Amino acid sequence: MIEPESEADQGQPYKYRALESPLHIRLLHLLPDEPNEDIRLQISHELLRQSEQPRSLRLSRKQLQRTLPLVWEVVETIEGRFIFMSESDDTSSGVEDESEESDEENGIIHTWKHPDPAVDPALYELPPLNPAQPAFEALSYVWGGQHDPVAATIEGKANKERVLWVDAICINQNDDTERATQVLRMSSIYQDCSRVVIWLGPEKHDIGLLFSELAHIGSQIEKTTNGLIMSTPDTTDFSWWQSDVPVSFSDEVWSAMKKLGDRSWFNRLWTVQEAIMANRDSIVQSGDAIISWSLFRRAVVCLLHKNEMPRARISISVMRSVAKNPIGATLAHTLDAYQARLCSDSHDKIYGLLAILPPRFASEIRPDYEQSVDELYKSCFLASTKALSRWELRGCPRNPDEDTCPSWIPDLSEVDPYGRRVSHHYASGCSALHYEYQAPNLLNVVGLRFDIVKSVSEKTFDHWDDGETAIRAIRSWEPECSLTDPYPSGGTYLDAFAATFIQDGRIERRPAEGFSLEHVKDRFKNEFLSTASTPVSKLTRGDMMEYVIWTRSKGRAMVTTERGSIGLACPFAKPGELTAEDPRLEPLVGWQRVSLEELGRDLTGDDPEVYEFFRNMEDGRIVNSDPRLEPEALECRGVNLETFVLS
Known part of the structure; x- marks a missing residue:
C-alpha cells in the first residue's frame, strides 16, 4: 500500500508508520525524473508473496552422479549449475595436480549437457528465477555520511517507477524492535528480490576498463562447491584456470584494481550476506559501468588462485570474502572470514551475518539490540559449544590486564590479528568438549595438563609492518640449539621451526595446502634463515609462500616450553601458563571409522570444523569425535584428567 503524504506533512521529516506484521516490509518507489533533479519517491508497506513454484524435477549432485557412466563425474558450480566431465578431465585445480595440460590439448569432454541424451534436461538444468511479488530490486551499498543529508520528496503520484528495498530508508533505524525483526527478514529479502544491485559508488579510476577485463x-x-577452479565448458581461453598462468594486465588495470579494493563496500559487514544471497541476475555497478555479479566473483577467485600476483594481491584479497560462497561453512570459518569488516554497532558482527550462519546456531540467536554486546557473545559461545561439543568460537584474544570480561567469552567485535583457523590449532585433537557452564561467568573444562610455557618473545611483525621488519623477526626467533638437533616430538628443530611459520599447513597434514614440508624447509635454508645460502632482505607478499608466512605469523609471539617445544602464541601468553596435547591413542575397540561416503550425507555448517566419524558396532550410533578421547575411556587407561575453572 502506497503511503502518500498529506499536505500538512509536506516539507516535514518523514514519519514512519508501524509495519502491519513482522512479515511486512517497506518498499521504496523511485519516481522518474530528469538527471540532477531532486529525488522523488513513495514508500509502501508490502506483504511479500512467494510466487507459485512449479514442482522441481532437478536432482541433487549425488543423485545425478548415479545416472552417469563410470568414466564420468558431475560437479556443481557456486551458481548451482552442473558440469559433466570425463573421469580423466584435468581442467580443474585445487587439491589436484596443477601441472596438467589444458582440456583443448587433451581433447577432454567437458560439458553442461548430460552424456546420455535420453536424460531429461529438467533433471539437471537450473530452473528460471521466480522472484517474490511485488517485484523489487534490493540495493547493497554503503551508507553515506549523516552530516550532509540530501532531501527526498515523498509524493503520492507516479509515472514509471523503480521499486527498491534500501535498508536505511525501508527500516525505521530509530526503532530497535523493528530493526531486530527486520534483521530476520534479510535472508528472504535478498533471496526473493528480482536482483541485487551492488552499488560501489561513482564511476572513476578506469573502473569500466577493469570490469571489462574481469568479465572476460x-x-x-567456474568455481565449484568443493573448491575446484576449472575452465567453463563455454571457454575460449583454456589456460585461465591454471594457477601458474600469469596475469598480464596493463598498468591502468592494476591501478584500477587497487583502487577498487579501497572502495568502502568491500569493508562493510552487511554487504557480505547481501552479496552472498544475491541471485544470478544480480549486478555490480559503479556509475554507468556494470558487470554481472557472477562474473565478478569468479574472476576474483581466479586471480587469487594465481601463484604469482605482481600487484594488488592485498586489494584482491579484500574482495575474496564475498567472492567465496560460505553457505554451509562452519560458524568459526564464517566469522573468521568476515571479522575484519566494519559495522557501526558491535551487535551486528553476529546479526549482520545471521542469514549465512549455520542454521542450528542461527536458530538459537534472537536479535536484541538492548542486550549488552558481551552477553550476546557469551550466548553465541554457549550456543556454539552446545551444538558442536567443540570449542571452535575463539574471537580476538582478550588482554587480561585490561579486559574485565571472562577470558573464555570470545571478543567478536574485532578481527583476530593472528588469523587462526580452528582446524590449524586443535591441541585436543578430534575430541568432544566436556564442560559445564556455571552462571554467570565460570566455565569448567575437563582437560589434560601437558607442559608449561618457559619463555615468550616480543610480538612479531604486524600486517602494516615492512618486509625488512618481518624477516628480522623471523631470524630473531631461530632456536638457540642447532637446527639439526632432534625435536621433542620427532623430526628436527628445523622441521618444527619451518612448519611453525605456516601453522603446520603442509600437504602431508592437509592435502589442500600448496607446500610440502621439504619445500618449506628448502626455502628457509636457502632464503629465510640468518644462515641462508642466498638470504632475502625482506619478506614480500607477491610470492605465495611468503604471503602465507606473513598472514599466518603476523601479530604473534614465539614461545618455548619447559620440555623444549616451540610455537607461535598469543602475545598475552605468560611464562608459567599451561599447554596441552593429545594423549597417545590405543587401537579402536568396539568402534569403526566412518568415511564421508559411508556417512550418507553432505557436511554442513552445523558439523564441527574438526571431525572424524565413528560408528558404535553394537548399537549403530554415529558420533563425530574420537571415542578413545572421552573422559571415561582416558581414565580407564590411567590418564589423569583435571577440571580447569576458567573465569
Missing part, C-alpha cells in the same frame, strides 16, 4: 576472466572459469 569470469566468463572463462
